[in-house]
Amino acid sequence: MKITALQTDIAWCDTPRNLALATTLIRESEPSDLYLLPEMFTTGFISHPQEEVESDCGITLDWMKKMACDTNASIAGSVAVRANDKSYRNRLYFVMPDGTYHYYDKHHLFTYADEHLHYTPGMAPVIVHWRGVNIMLQVCYDLRFPCFSRNRNYSQFTTDNFQQPAVHHLPYDLCLYVANWPSSRRAAWDVLLRARAIENQCYIVGVNRIGDDPTCHYNGGTTIIDPYGNPIATAHDEQTCAITATLDLARLQHFREKFPVLRDAD
Numbered sequence: 272m273k274i275t276a277l278q279t280d281i282a283w284c285d286t287p288r289n290l291a292l293a294t295t296l297i298r299e300s301e302p303s304d305l306y307l308l309p310e311m312f313t314t315g316f317i318s319h320p321q322e323e324v325e326s327d328c329g330i331t332l333d334w335m336k337k338m339a340c341d342t343n344a345s346i347a348g349s350v351a352v353r354a355n356d357k358s359y360r361n362r363l364y365f366v367m368p369d370g371t372y373h374y375y376d377k378h379h380l381f382t383y384a385d386e387h388l389h390y391t392p393g394m395a396p397v398i399v400h401w402r403g404v405n406i407m408l409q410v411c412y413d414l415r416f417p418c419f420s421r422n423r424n425y426s427q428f429t430t431d432n433f434q435q436p437a438v439h440h441l442p443y444d445l446c447l448y449v450a451n452w453p454s455s456r457r458a459a460w461d462v463l464l465r466a467r468a469i470e471n472q473c474y475i476v477g478v479n480r481i482g483d484d485p486t487c488h489y490n491g492g493t494t495i496i497d498p499y500g501n502p503i504a505t506a507h508d509e510q511t512c513a514i515t516a517t518l519d520l521a522r523l524q525h526f527r528e529k530f531p532v533l534r535d536a537d
Contacts, residue, residue, distance in 0.1 A: 272404050272445075275303040275515045278493040278506045279312060280482035281451075284323040286313040290334050292511070297338060297346075300513040304402050306338070308348030309449050309480040310411045311361065316451040316484060317351045318384040320359045324351045327362070335366040343368050345401055349377070349410050349449050358391040363408050363449060365399050373399045375408035379416050384486075386412075396420070398443050404520065405443040407473075411450040414463050414477075420446060422471040422533055442533055444523060448477040454490040461492060469500040472527050474518050481509055498523050 277296045282288045289312060297306050310316065313331050314323055325331060335346045349363040361377035376393025380386040396419065397408045409420055422442040446467060452460045460479065468475040475496040480489045493506035495516040504516040527533060 272305065272402055272518045272520070273301070273303040273515060274305045274307065274445075274476055274495065274518065275300045275513050276307045276476050276478040276493050276495060276504075276506070277309075277513050278478060278491050278511060279309060279480055280511050281309065281312060281315045281480050281484070283315045283484055284317070284321070286323070286325070286330065289313045290331070293348075294334075294338065296511070296513050297342060301515045302342070303344055303515060305345045305347065306342070307447055307449065307476055307478045308346070309478050310349045310363075310451045311351050312348045312449075312480070314351055315480075316384070316487075318381070318386045318389065320351060320353070320389050324353055324359060327352045327354050327360075332364060332366070332372070335364055336370045336372070339366045339368045340370065347408070347447060347449070354391075359389055360393070361386070361390055361410055363410050363447075365401075365406070365408060367401070373397060373408070375410070377410035377413065378419060379412045381412045404445055404518065407443045407446040409446060409448050411448070411452060414448050414450070414460070414467065417467065417470060420467060420471065421536070422473060423536065442471070442527075443473060444520060445474045445476065445518065446471065448475065450477065450479045451484070451487075451489060452479045452492065453487040455487070457490060457492055461494075464494060465496055465500040465502075468496040468498055470532075472498045472523070472530075472532055474498060474523065481511065498526055 375397035
């Protein structure tokens with residue numbers, strides 16, 4: 272599987288501008304099986320929902336469906352949405368070329384920025400199956416909580432994704448982290464991404480933004496990491512760009528069989 276991660280400078284609450292930038296980056300990138308965008312990639316991190324928050328099945332999801340169809344690839348990224356039950360969700364969409372999609376609602380809400388006061392958390396892990404790869408979906412602050420993303424049997428959970436039930440597998444091969452992770456905490460981002468790859472014997476893609484919002488500066492750190500914890504593609508700091516890498520599933524399986532850490536997990 273070939274994956275492209277898109278590190279963008281998100282214009283504050285300007286969905287048309289941000290979608291135009293994402294369109295250009297995808298069109299100029301290598302053909303891939305999956306294109307991954309940051310957290311709240313159309314608005315920036317809105318901890319207090321405003322009028323700019325769109326409804327589920329809104330303009331961004333329509334754009335993602337069109338781009339997935341045009342590129343014959345999946346498109347993933349999180350969006351601040353007002354769900355059908357009127358609750359606000361930090362929703363990571365995973366959209367496929369035929370227009371079907373899965374979503375994961377961020378479970379660990381960022382209390383430091385009052386996200387928990389305005390958004391409703393998702394309650395279940397979500398793993399999707401795409402072109403032979405089992406993929407865990409995660410959002411930003413989830414990175415700090417390794418128990419939730421532990422590679423294990425997820426059949427004990429029920430998903431709150433009623434539109435497209437997630438496919439549960441053991442183990443997952445790839446974990447996606449989409450983020451608005453400030454430069455002031457960049458050291459934690461770099462270390463924790465590598466830790467999640469090592470402890471779960473999986474590939475990790477962490478996609479972060481650059482630029483500024485009303486409260487924080489972001490310097491990137493978008494990276495793709497192999498199951499040994501080694502970065503195999505890394506974006507330049509402070510630069511809007513795309514990085515691409517091909518995942519070697521045969522190598523991953525060989526590593527797990529040779530060094531069966533997951534079998535000994537709690």
